Amino acid sequence: MFKWFKKKPKKKEEIIEREELIEEVEEVEELEEIEELEEVEKIEVEEELVEETEESEEVRLVEQIGESLDIEDEVEEEKEEVVEEKAPKKLSLFEKLMGGLTKTRNDISNKIDGILKSYKKIDEELFDDLEEVLVTADVGVNTTMTLIDNLRARVKEERVSEPNEVKELLKDEIKKLMAESKLNNKLNVEPSPAIILVVGVNGVGKTTTIGKLAHRFKNEGKKVLIAAGDTFRAAAIEQLEEWGNRAGVDVISHSEGADPAAVIFDGIQAAKARKADILICDTAGRLHNKSNLMNELNKIFRITEREYSEATKEVLLVLDATTGQNAMNQAKVFSEVANITGIALTKLDGTAKGGVIIALQSELKIPVKLVGVGEGIEDLQPFIVEDFVEAIIK
Numbered sequence: 183m184f185k186w187f188k189k190k191p192k193k194k195e196e197i198i199e200r201e202e203l204i205e206e207v208e209e210v211e212e213l214e215e216i217e218e219l220e221e222v223e224k225i226e227v228e229e230e231l232v233e234e235t236e237e238s239e240e241v242r243l244v245e246q247i248g249e250s251l252d253i254e255d256e257v258e259e260e261k262e263e264v265v266e267e268k269a270p271k272k273l274s275l276f277e278k279l280m281g282g283l284t285k286t287r288n289d290i291s292n293k294i295d296g297i298l299k300s301y302k303k304i305d306e307e308l309f310d311d312l313e314e315v316l317v318t319a320d321v322g323v324n325t326t327m328t329l330i331d332n333l334r335a336r337v338k339e340e341r342v343s344e345p346n347e348v349k350e351l352l353k354d355e356i357k358k359l360m361a362e363s364k365l366n367n368k369l370n371v372e373p374s375p376a377i378i379l380v381v382g383v384n385g386v387g388k389t390t391t392i393g394k395l396a397h398r399f400k401n402e403g404k405k406v407l408i409a410a411g412d413t414f415r416a417a418a419i420e421q422l423e424e425w426g427n428r429a430g431v432d433v434i435s436h437s438e439g440a441d442p443a444a445v446i447f448d449g450i451q452a453a454k455a456r457k458a459d460i461l462i463c464d465t466a467g468r469l470h471n472k473s474n475l476m477n478e479l480n481k482i483f484r485i486t487e488r489e490y491s492e493a494t495k496e497v498l499l500v501l502d503a504t505t506g507q508n509a510m511n512q513a514k515v516f517s518e519v520a521n522i523t524g525i526a527l528t529k530l531d532g533t534a535k536g537g538v539i540i541a542l543q544s545e546l547k548i549p550v551k552l553v554g555v556g557e558g559i560e561d562l563q564p565f566i567v568e569d570f571v572e573a574i575i576k
C-alpha cells in the first residue's frame with residue numbers, strides 16, 4: 183500500500199513532471215522545428231542567393247563574353263582594315279598607270295569630249311580647239327602642230343565626217359608619232375655588269391627613283407649596289423641609305439663634301455669585288471651653271487669609262503613632270519653636256535601636264551624609259567607608249 187501510496191503521489195509528481203517534460207520537449211521540438219524551418223528558409227534563401235549570384239555571374243560572364251566577342255569582332259574588323267590598308271588590292275601595272283595619270287586624263291579627255299560634242303561637223307575650228315587642249319597639257323607647240331597636221335590629213339584621207347570619230351584617230355596619231363622616233367624604251371642593263379648614272383636638277387626625284395629601281399632589280403633576282411654620289415649634304419646620303427635599307431641593297435658612301443667621282447670609283451670597285459649585276463649611282467643636282475655641271479659629270483664619266491669600260495651604261499636623266507615645259511628645257515641642257523640615254527619622268531601622279539612625255543620623245547628623241555606615279559617603292563613603271571596613250575585619252 184505504502185508502496186502504492188508512495189507510488190501514487192509519486193505517480194502524480196511523475197505525471198506532472200512528465201507533462202512538464204513533455205511540454206518542455208514540445209517546446210524544444212517547436213523551437214527545433216522553428217529553427218529547422220528557419221534553417222530551411224535560410225538554406226532556401228541561401229540557395230536563391232547562390233542561384234541569383236550564379237545567374238548574375240552568368241549574365242555578367244555572358245555580357246563579358248559578348249563584350250569581348252564584340253571587342254574581338256571590332257579588333258578583327260580593325261585588323262582587317264589595317265591589313266587592307268597595308269596590302270591594298272594588288273593593282274596591275276596598267277591600273278596603277280591609270281591611277282597615276284588621273285589628273286592628266288581628266289584634263290585632256292574631258293576637254294576633248296566637250297569639244298567633240300559641241301561640233302556637228304569637222305571643221306578648222308574643231309582642229310584649233312583640239313590644238314589648244316594639247317598645248318595646255320604640255321604636249322609642246324611643235325609636237326602639237328605636227329599631230330594636228332597629221333590628224334587633219336587623216337580625216338581628209340579617210341573621209342571622216344563625224345566629230346566623235348576624231349578621238350580614236352587622235353590617239354592613233356599620237357601612238358604613231360611616238361613610234362616614229364623608233365626609240366628603245368628599255369633600260370640598258372643587259373648584259374651585266376651594268377652601271378646606271380642618275381642625273382638631274384635638285385628635287386626632281388633622283389634618290390627616290392634610285393630606291394624604286396633598286397627594289398625592282400632586286401625583285402628580279404639581280405645583285406644590286408648603290409653609290410651615294412650626291413655628297414652635297416649629309417641628309418642626301420642618309421636619305422639614300424634609307425632607300426637602300428627599304429630595298430635591301432647596300433649603299434657605298436663617303437661623308438658629306440667628299441668628291442663625288444671618288445665615291446663612284448669606290449662604288450665600281452665594290453661592284454666588281456662583289457660581282458654586282460647593276461651599280462646605280464646618285465649624283466648631286468645642285469650645280470650652279472652649265473660649265474660646273476659639265477665638269478662634275480665629265481669627271482664621273484671619265485672614271486666610269488676608265489674603271490668600268492666593260493659595263494653596259496645607262497645615263498638616266500630624271501625630270502619632274504609637274505614642271506611641264508621646264509622639264510623640256512632641262513632635258514635640252516643636260517643633253518648638251520652628257521650623252522643622255524634615257525629619261526625617268528617622275529611625279530606624273532601630281533600633275534595634269536603628263537603630255538610632256540610626247541614632246542620629250544618626239545622633239546628631243548630621247549626615250550622615256552621610266553615613269554614615276556607615286557612616292558611608294560612600287561610606284562615606278564617601265565614606259566609603254568600604247569598604255570600611256572590609252573591612260574591619258576579615254
Ligand SMILES: Nc1nc2c(ncn2[C@@H]2O[C@H](COP(=O)(O)OP(=O)(O)OP(=O)(O)O)[C@@H](O)[C@H]2O)c(=O)[nH]1
Nearest residue numbers: 384385386387388389390467528529554555556557
Ligand atoms: N608624287 C610623287 N612624288 C615623287 C615621285 N618621285 C619622287 N617624288 C617626291 O619628290 C621629292 C623629291 O625626291 P628626291 O628623290 O629627294 O629628289 P632628288 O632629285 O634626289 O632631290 P635632291 O637630292 O634634293 O637633288 C620627294 O618628296 C619624293 O617623295 C613620284 O613619282 N610621285
Ligand SMILES: [Mg+2]
Nearest residue numbers: 388389412418
Ligand atoms: Mg637626292
